[in-house]
Amino acid sequence: MAINPIQAFLIGIVYYLGIDGTPWITHLGNHTWLRPMFNGFIVGIILGDPVQGTIIGAAINLPYLAFISAGGSVPMDPALAGTVGTALALGANVSPSVATTMAIPIGLLGTIIWIVHMTVDTTFVHMADKAAEEGDIRKVNILHVAPPQIFLFIISVIPVAFAVYFGVDAVQWLVDALSGRPLDILSAIGGILPALGIAMNLRAMNGSGKLIFFLLGFLLTAYSGLPILALSIFGAIIAWIWTTLDLKGEY
Secondary structure, X not given: OXXXXXXXXXXXXXXXXXXXXXXXXOOOOHHHHOOHHHHHHHHHHHHOOXXXXXXXXXXXXXXXXXXXXXXXXXOOOHHHHHHHHHHHHHHHOOOHHHHHHHHHHHHHHHHHHHHHHHHHHXXXXXXHHHHHHOOOHHHHHHHHXXXXXXXXXXXXXXXXXXXXXXXXXXXXXXXXXXOOHHHHHHHHHHHHHHHHHHHHHHHHHHHOOOHHHHHHHHHHHHHOOOOHHHHHHHHXXXXXXXXXXXXXXXX
């Protein structure tokens, strides 16, 4: 699958919305846009195959199930892994397991973009402090919004657009060169990586006493015969009831 410049640019915007703290037009927050399952779906729409994009994004999402960003540190970048990983996987027509193996190192490279972003933004903070000392509130507001977003747009959209536009041929060549046993090994590794994310997520749930809900969902899925949509609705209702009681301290 060839990726044209317009598609590459749009995929870059998807990544920008994923790494941005408060996406301009979504009001969903980057906690939604940074998830590979979601941005993989959007990338799939851009490339004309939303179903496969969602499947690949879901596979990439599994190692990042327990991902958190604490204290401003980002040990990996799920948004970059999801957008670029899904785009390259769709372009090279590789399996979801191979896509996961490809996406993990891509996600690690995303920390460079984050560090550059945070480092340069400190300059705008100092400029805003100076404007505040001068009593120029209008300038403070502009410095708080415009320069950081323009800079983030440049360092996120442009690299991703170039990566997905020029990277498909390189990935396709690499896949062809590794066809056979090496590609089978990569597929096996890609199948193991999701287990790591699931294990980390289970550990987090066990620590907060919520593992019972996972077991309930698993048993209902495996033995009830109900469709996943019905189970999702039941799960949402149970989550709402539990959250309501938790906030009121009545359980």
